[in-house]
Amino acid sequence: MKAVILSIGDELILGQTVDSNSAWLSAKLSDYGVMTLYHKTVADDVEASVAAMKEACELAGLVIVTGGMGPTADDLTRQAISSLTNRPLDLHPPSLERIRAFFKALNRAMPVTNRIQAMVPRGSDVLDNDWGTAPGIKMRVGKSLLFAFPGVPHEMKNMADRYIFPLFKRGNGAVIVVEALNTFGAGESTVAEKLGDLMMRGHSTLVGTTVSDGIVTVRIRDESPTPALCEKHIASVVEAVEKKLGTLIFGRGDETLPGKVAQLCGEKHRRVVVAESCTGGLVAKMLSDIPGASSWFLGGWVTYSNAMKTTELGVAADLIDREGAVSDAVACAMAGHALEKSGADLSVALTGIAGPEGGSVEKPVGLVWIALGTRKDGVIKARAERFHFPGTRQMIRDRAAKTAINWLRLELLEFPV
Amino acid sequence: MKAVILSIGDELILGQTVDSNSAWLSAKLSDYGVMTLYHKTVADDVEASVAAMKEACELAGLVIVTGGMGPTADDLTRQAISSLTNRPLDLHPPSLERIRAFFKALNRAMPVTNRIQAMVPRGSDVLDNDWGTAPGIKMRVGKSLLFAFPGVPHEMKNMADRYIFPLFKRGNGAVIVVEALNTFGAGESTVAEKLGDLMMRGHSTLVGTTVSDGIVTVRIRDESPTPALCEKHIASVVEAVEKKLGTLIFGRGDETLPGKVAQLCGEKHRRVVVAESCTGGLVAKMLSDIPGASSWFLGGWVTYSNAMKTTELGVAADLIDREGAVSDAVACAMAGHALEKSGADLSVALTGIAGPEGGSVEKPVGLVWIALGTRKDGVIKARAERFHFPGTRQMIRDRAAKTAINWLRLELLEFPV
Numbered sequence: 001m002k003a004v005i006l007s008i009g010d011e012l013i014l015g016q017t018v019d020s021n022s023a024w025l026s027a028k029l030s031d032y033g034v035m036t037l038y039h040k041t042v043a044d045d046v047e048a049s050v051a052a053m054k055e056a057c058e059l060a061g062l063v064i065v066t067g068g069m070g071p072t073a074d075d076l077t078r079q080a081i082s083s084l085t086n087r088p089l090d091l092h093p094p095s096l097e098r099i100r101a102f103f104k105a106l107n108r109a110m111p112v113t114n115r116i117q118a119m120v121p122r123g124s125d126v127l128d129n130d131w132g133t134a135p136g137i138k139m140r141v142g143k144s145l146l147f148a149f150p151g152v153p154h155e156m157k158n159m160a161d162r163y164i165f166p167l168f169k170r171g172n173g174a175v176i177v178v179e180a181l182n183t184f185g186a187g188e189s190t191v192a193e194k195l196g197d198l199m200m201r202g203h204s205t206l207v208g209t210t211v212s213d214g215i216v217t218v219r220i221r222d223e224s225p226t227p228a229l230c231e232k233h234i235a236s237v238v239e240a241v242e243k244k245l246g247t248l249i250f251g252r253g254d255e256t257l258p259g260k261v262a263q264l265c266g267e268k269h270r271r272v273v274v275a276e277s278c279t280g281g282l283v284a285k286m287l288s289d290i291p292g293a294s295s296w297f298l299g300g301w302v303t304y305s306n307a308m309k310t311t312e313l314g315v316a317a318d319l320i321d322r323e324g325a326v327s328d329a330v331a332c333a334m335a336g337h338a339l340e341k342s343g344a345d346l347s348v349a350l351t352g353i354a355g356p357e358g359g360s361v362e363k364p365v366g367l368v369w370i371a372l373g374t375r376k377d378g379v380i381k382a383r384a385e386r387f388h389f390p391g392t393r394q395m396i397r398d399r400a401a402k403t404a405i406n407w408l409r410l411e412l413l414e415f416p417v
Numbered sequence: 418m419k420a421v422i423l424s425i426g427d428e429l430i431l432g433q434t435v436d437s438n439s440a441w442l443s444a445k446l447s448d449y450g451v452m453t454l455y456h457k458t459v460a461d462d463v464e465a466s467v468a469a470m471k472e473a474c475e476l477a478g479l480v481i482v483t484g485g486m487g488p489t490a491d492d493l494t495r496q497a498i499s500s501l502t503n504r505p506l507d508l509h510p511p512s513l514e515r516i517r518a519f520f521k522a523l524n525r526a527m528p529v530t531n532r533i534q535a536m537v538p539r540g541s542d543v544l545d546n547d548w549g550t551a552p553g554i555k556m557r558v559g560k561s562l563l564f565a566f567p568g569v570p571h572e573m574k575n576m577a578d579r580y581i582f583p584l585f586k587r588g589n590g591a592v593i594v595v596e597a598l599n600t601f602g603a604g605e606s607t608v609a610e611k612l613g614d615l616m617m618r619g620h621s622t623l624v625g626t627t628v629s630d631g632i633v634t635v636r637i638r639d640e641s642p643t644p645a646l647c648e649k650h651i652a653s654v655v656e657a658v659e660k661k662l663g664t665l666i667f668g669r670g671d672e673t674l675p676g677k678v679a680q681l682c683g684e685k686h687r688r689v690v691v692a693e694s695c696t697g698g699l700v701a702k703m704l705s706d707i708p709g710a711s712s713w714f715l716g717g718w719v720t721y722s723n724a725m726k727t728t729e730l731g732v733a734a735d736l737i738d739r740e741g742a743v744s745d746a747v748a749c750a751m752a753g754h755a756l757e758k759s760g761a762d763l764s765v766a767l768t769g770i771a772g773p774e775g776g777s778v779e780k781p782v783g784l785v786w787i788a789l790g791t792r793k794d795g796v797i798k799a800r801a802e803r804f805h806f807p808g809t810r811q812m813i814r815d816r817a818a819k820t821a822i823n824w825l826r827l828e829l830l831e832f833p834v
Contacts, residue, residue: 011627013453014595015444016636018437022458027432036430038465039458041439044625048455071606073616074625105807111606131808133606152628154809210433219433274698274719280705281691281698284719288697291773291810299721301729302691302701308716308759312729342725356708393708 004056005039008068013043021066032168049080057144067151069134071114082121089119095135131155177230181218183248191216194244205233257405258286264412265296273344274300275334278352282401313337332382335373339380347373348404354393368400421473422456425485430460438483449585466497474561484568486551488531499538506536512552548572594647598635600665608633611661622650674822675703681829682713690761691717692751695769699818730754749799752790756797764790765821771810785817
């Protein structure tokens, strides 16, 4: 089956918002062997929307529309489907009830304008939205199946997961299987160099890399007549990649660095605390992103000012005076005191210069000392390493936080760092 | 003039890469009064590329193609233009020289495959690429002007800045100006309801809303013959919107909630600390995202465990036992102790249930108590409010953090909350 993905919105066509929905949908569809013919983005305009839907339904068996489902006057996807199919919009009482209940849970009355979101083209299937007000629409148009979802990414993804992908079963006809191995700690070109021949085109199983926020993902893609063959090819390439990349690999698919630390802490009954200066809470935020973090993450200190490093963590003021706040000694003291005060088993501490101001020749922007604190047989130890991260304030903080969390992972795995 | 923007690439159509080029081009073009009709993305395929270009050239005076200009066998944009215009590809010796020199500067020999990048359709203008190997192509196709650039964003942007935008002068013909007012604290439909008639289509100045992670942005767009007229129309609508939305508006354009708090703290010489449970460092992270935060943000406590609330912040253990960790009293105690211990002027504290587990009938997932602590004339006070945020763990934490930061903003502005 072929798919076309349409996105509708003035904010997209004016360039104020980047459309990430279409890429997400295409990536998921390709996992199920459904190839996307094209993506098209048009403005909040009934005529343009109808023309785009009509063209798509003539070319593809599956047409997915995102956007234009909000409650305001410029949200016109419902009207466009009504016009395309020549069916009037009817009120769908269960959706109206669901929207009312949504507002009630927020202790707010439903604005009158939201009533339009419960209007659907006659003869369509109405799709529940667990996380927002606008229901989705599923409708047969000629030989095509058309889906319309809100443009809000998490609402759209939830509904696509629930209503579209279950329609496809892997293993019919040519099968495409993609496996992703996530790595941290080396750049994309270094990973590519280590992979060497494995990345050559012409193999039946393709190996490629993508990079996003410091995480280099190795994608392994195989297209074979049967799922069993696919899995066999993928498994053999995964093994070869693992041999070449070793501990750089932290997980597969959706696995994250904090998720891996959470899993290892659960298995090994360890509890973690953090002490942050330049990252200002980012490491704690990343760790507590993981559901159930309270069983292993005790919390931490954001000692952004030097005074708080002393009064709250107990780092000696004269140590800070002598060595500077951004130093091996202060990073180790932060990690050590964090363990002492909290009773946790493992800690990381970070102190550095995130910029854009505050750098010097000796201590340039991007310099970060990261310390790991451990408690073994009742003895607390801390050791630190110096890093120099390139890029913007945001990049420096992100890479520093991930480096600290990766160090927790390696320590929990008892790998030498 | 109308524009169509095409992007070409298997990685786009397979969803491995999000196309940000089209949004960037549209945003820039709209500054020059050039409206984009649509964006379309197709695979690395000559037939699909030719069809997309043909359709675009029939509809728009300006067609911009990005991607498919690399040196490998699946880069086919050059061939597609050649086929569309029925002109052969000729070698362009100055481009070949430039590409050779590019590799020489890296101390590397030019791979043979790169020679294809110096091939251009006969009769086209060849556009220099300062930052990469592939030259761009400019060609008249029927009544349209077609540009083709590499898909690498910084190469494409550099070439568009150099070769496209100078063709348009602001102030000639219709001018488009867009202003954005950012709001927090009400949903999109509530904002729309308050705006009422202002959002009706048919005004010469259009008012629309977009929503992203709880921030509802009101976009005001005017198209007029001169910049002065545009600015006048925009100013009058901005005033009307401000009258209707009041303190819901926190900033314009790129302004953020933490950025506003940073600005107000600077102006009013206030210092902030945070005490977080369920948000686990997210509020501290958002505040310290702002460059120069060290002048007003002292730091905070991530007291994720109850023990840390007691040992580190000094919240009485029997208060937690009696009221529960997620309570008015504990939120206020956290905010108050944070001020006492740090000497800061303002604090926020958050305690709640971010889920997905841990909820109960009395204290459901999404329940968050947020407290504001103030120090005035040496007296510390704290008051809390109860919120119930819908959505995922990530959404609940995001909205809670933003609500707390918005409360800091309103307090700094001396607005009643």
